[in-house]
Each structure stands twice: as C-alpha cells, then as structure tokens.
Amino acid sequence: MGQGFINTYGGWLAQDATGIVPSANGFRVATRYLGSIGPVYQAHLLSLDPAGALPAWEPMPGVGNNAFVQAMCAGIASTAFIAGSIIPADASTHDGLLVKLEASGAVAWIAQPELAGDEQYFCVESVPDGGAIAAGVRAAGAGHDVWVTRFTANGNVLWSTSLGSTLDEEAYGVSVQGNDIMLTGRQVNFGGTTDAWFARLDLAGNALMTTSWGGADDEIGRAIKPIGPGTFLMAGSTLSLGMFDQTEQRTKESVYLIAIDLNGDTLWTKAVGDTLYDRRAFGLDIAPNGDALICGERSGVTGESDALAYRTTNTGTTVWERAWDLGKEERLLAMLALPDGFISTGWTFDASARQVLLVRRDPNGN
Numbered sequence: 001m002g003q004g005f006i007n008t009y010g011g012w013l014a015q016d017a018t019g020i021v022p023s024a025n026g027f028r029v030a031t032r033y034l035g036s037i038g039p040v041y042q043a044h045l046l047s048l049d050p051a052g053a054l055p056a057w058e059p060m061p062g063v064g065n066n067a068f069v070q071a072m073c074a075g076i077a078s079t080a081f082i083a084g085s086i087i088p089a090d091a092s093t094h095d096g097l098l099v100k101l102e103a104s105g106a107v108a109w110i111a112q113p114e115l116a117g118d119e120q121y122f123c124v125e126s127v128p129d130g131g132a133i134a135a136g137v138r139a140a141g142a143g144h145d146v147w148v149t150r151f152t153a154n155g156n157v158l159w160s161t162s163l164g165s166t167l168d169e170e171a172y173g174v175s176v177q178g179n180d181i182m183l184t185g186r187q188v189n190f191g192g193t194t195d196a197w198f199a200r201l202d203l204a205g206n207a208l209m210t211t212s213w214g215g216a217d218d219e220i221g222r223a224i225k226p227i228g229p230g231t232f233l234m235a236g237s238t239l240s241l242g243m244f245d246q247t248e249q250r251t252k253e254s255v256y257l258i259a260i261d262l263n264g265d266t267l268w269t270k271a272v273g274d275t276l277y278d279r280r281a282f283g284l285d286i287a288p289n290g291d292a293l294i295c296g297e298r299s300g301v302t303g304e305s306d307a308l309a310y311r312t313t314n315t316g317t318t319v320w321e322r323a324w325d326l327g328k329e330e331r332l333l334a335m336l337a338l339p340d341g342f343i344s345t346g347w348t349f350d351a352s353a354r355q356v357l358l359v360r361r362d363p364n365g366n
Contacts, residue, residue: 004341004362005052006324008348010355011035017046017345017356019072019334021080026050027336028105029345030072030082031356033059040065043082043097047105052358060099062110064089067097068120070136072334075126078103083124083134086112093118098134098151109155116140119147122185123174123223127203129153133181135171138162146171146185146197150205159205169197173223173284175232179203180262184221184234187212196221196236200262211264215240219256223284223335227259227292227314231267234258235281235294241271253278255294257316270316276300279308283335283344287363290314295332295344298323305329307357309344309365322365326350330357 009015012035019030029046043063047056063086070084080101085094096119100108113119117140124134130153138147145164148171152158163169163183171185179202187197195214198221201207213219217239227233235257242254254273260266273279277298285293292312299305307330311319324330327350335344341362348357 003051004360004366005358006326007052007358008326008355009046009054009057009358010353012353014354015356016347016354017333017358018069019082020336020343020345021072021074022336023047023105024078024103025055027343028080028101029356029358030069031057032069032084041068043067043069043084043099045101045105046356048358052360061107063097063099068094070121071123073124073126073132075100075132076128076130079108079130081124081126081132083121085120085136094120096121096134096136096147096149098124098132098155100132100155111151111155111157113149113157113160121149122170122172125174125176127176131158133174133176135174135183137170143168145169146183146199148181148183148201148205150203161201161205161207163199163207163210171199173221173234175224175226177226177230177232180230182224182232184224184236186220194218194220196234196256196258198234198260198264200264209262209264213258213266213269214238217251221258222282225284225286225292227286227290230262232260233284233292233314234260235284235292237280238271241269242273243275245275253280255279255281255296255310257292257312259316268316272310272312272316272318281310282331282333282346285335285337285342287311287337287342288339291319293335293337293342295335295346297331303328305331307332307346307348307359309335309342309359309361311365320365322361324359326357332357332359
C-alpha cells in the first residue's frame with residue numbers, strides 16, 4: 001500500500017478539512033481556512049503527494065472572503081466539486097457556493113446562485129454528464145427546508161427545489177445511482193428532537209419519496225452511499241438506540257447505520273457503540289470489496305474527542321474500530337476508500353489552534 005501516516009497541517013486560529021479526492025499526483029483537500037491575517041473564513045485547496053507531503057496550500061482564485069467550505073466530491077475525468085456557502089460583502093445572509101476544479105486543480109468555474117433568504121450547501125455529488133447535485137438548507141422565512149440544486153457541467157443551474165414540511169429539515173449527505181438521487185439529513189420534530197431524514201429524487205428534480213426514522217431522542221443522517229442496486233447505506237448517530245450507561249444515567253450516543261431502499265423501506269438498522277464512549281459518524285465510503293468505511297469521533301469526557309474510523313461489512317457487522325488522540329479534540333469528516341486502504345480528513349484542536357488532520361491507513365486500519 002501507499003505509505004501510512006497521521007499528519008496535521010496549519011497554523012494559528014482554525015483550518016478545517018471538509019473533503020478529499022484523489023489527484024494525478026496524490027490528493028486534493030478542501031479546507032475552510034481562518035488564518036492569522038484577516039478575521040474571515042476563506043476557501044483554500046490543500047494539495048498533497050501520496051505520502052502526505054505538502055506541495056501546495058493556496059486560496060481558491062475567485063472565491064471571496066467569508067466562504068464556508070462544507071463538502072467535496074470527485075467528478076468525471078479527474079475533475080472535482082467543492083460545495084458550501086458564501087456571505088457577500090454587502091450582505092448578511094449566505095448564498096450557496098459550488099466550485100468546479102479542473103483535473104489540474106485550477107478553478108474551472110464558480111457558481112453562486114443569488115436568492116432571497118439564506119442558502120447553504122452541506123453536501124455534493126457528481127453526475128455522469130459532468131455536472132453535480134448540491135444539497136443543504138434554505139431559510140426564506142420562518143423555519144427552513146432542504147434545498148437541492150442540479151448544476152450543469154458549465155456551472156449553470158439546471159433546476160433547484162425545496163423539500164420539507166411544516167417541520168425543519170436539513171440535508172447533509174447526497175448520493176447518485178443511475179437516475180436516482182438519495183439524500184439524508186435530519187428532521188426537527190415538534191418536541192425539539194430530531195429524526196434521521198431521507199428523500200429520493202430523480203435527475204429531473206422530481207421528489208419521489210421522503211421519510212424519517214428515529215426514536216424518542218435524537219437521530220441524524222450524515223452520509224449516504226449506494227451498496228447495491230437500489231440500496232443505500234446511511235451513516236450518522238443515534239441517542240435513542242445506544243447502550244444505557246448506569247453510571248451517568250443516560251444513553252450513550254452511537255454510530256447509526258441504516259440500509260434503505262428506493263421506496264424508503266429500511267432493510268436493517270444498527271447502533272454501534274458501548275457505555276465507554278459517545279460515538280458519531282460524519283463520513284462514509286465503500287471499500288472495493290463492498291465493506292463500509294466510516295469516520296467520525298468518539299468522546300468519553302465532555303469537551304474532548306478522538307478521531308474515529310470503522311470498517312463494517314455491508315450488513316453492519318464491525319470488522320474493526322480505530323481511534324486516534326492527538327490533543328484535546330479530533331474529528332474526521334470525510335472518508336475516501338482506496339484500493340489499498342483509506343484516507344480520511346477532518347480537524348484536530350489543541351490549546352493553541354485547530355488544524356487539518358489527515359489519516360491514511362491500510363485495509364486493516366493499521
């Protein structure tokens with residue numbers, strides 16, 4: 001396999017990695033960058049060789065300040081998409097932001113649809129025509145709904161649509177299989193708790209299914225990937241189905257896995273956890289053999305966390321679990337399966353700064 005490593009990158013204040021894709025010379029990482037010059041967030045692109053060395057870390061040309069990078073995905077022909085939002089200099093609300101990168105890493109185009117209200121993209125997935133589906137949330141009045149936009153290969157908006165009800169919904173994960181778009185996120189109930197939320201659209205933007213799944217407490221869907229024809233796996237977290245800690249007199253948060261079909265029927269669900277730690281999943285990818293690779297965090301003490309990675313079978317049986325403690329807090333947000341293992345990225349926080357964290361390991365997590 002390629003050389004394994006655990007690396008951190010950055011300086012003072014905050015640098016978060018929110019997505020990673022392969023490149024011809026290694027990897028590209030989308031980063032939300034708050035440096036020591038100027039109190040504004042910027043969109044930066046971190047380029048790495050296969051061993052994690054740092055060839056370049058530069059601002060993305062044409063993307064202004066107060067840009068909040070949230071997700072990244074690979075496109076066709078070694079292109080890539082970076083999704084998030086931006087607050088224009090003359091505004092106080094977010095506009096959705098999508099950036100397409102050429103195979104070289106250069107910016108091909110920047111799309112920033114200007115609409116009334118507040119729009120943010122939290123997830124993105126490419127489509128075979130060279131475009132992408134970006135999804136997140138829109139608040140145009142009281143409450144907010146899921147907001148989904150399909151972009152063409154040239155950066156034009158093909159369609160946008162909102163999905164929601166009298167409750168509040170947000171989308172955090174999107175996947176495309178054939179003519180189907182599957183979304184996951186959360187739905188806020190009238191009592192204030194949240195359920196894991198799902199929706200299916202076709203590539204023309206027609207809503208075909210919405211459903212939610214949860215118990216008496218909080219559930220949330222963070223990532224979703226196809227695991228078979230018409231079958232998808234969601235990774236997130238649950239407070240309803242975890243193990244009860246007698247010492248703390250509460251249910252520990254657990255990684256939540258749901259296999260779901262195109263009709264919204266659940267094929268199986270599983271809560272992965274114990275009474276020692278709270279566990280949360282944020283990223284998901286599928287290994288070459290069909291296993292699920294999941295990343296996130298675990299915490300045993302309030303205000304502290306360790307970076308966390310799992311490997312499970314496609315029916316949710318845990319193959320292994322690994323955790324890494326580099327300081328006070330760590331969180332892995334994005335997972336990329338490789339032919340010889342995986343690479344995952346997020347952030348680590350100590351007493352002085354929050355920096356990009358990158359973990360590369362073999363198929364056994366070592």
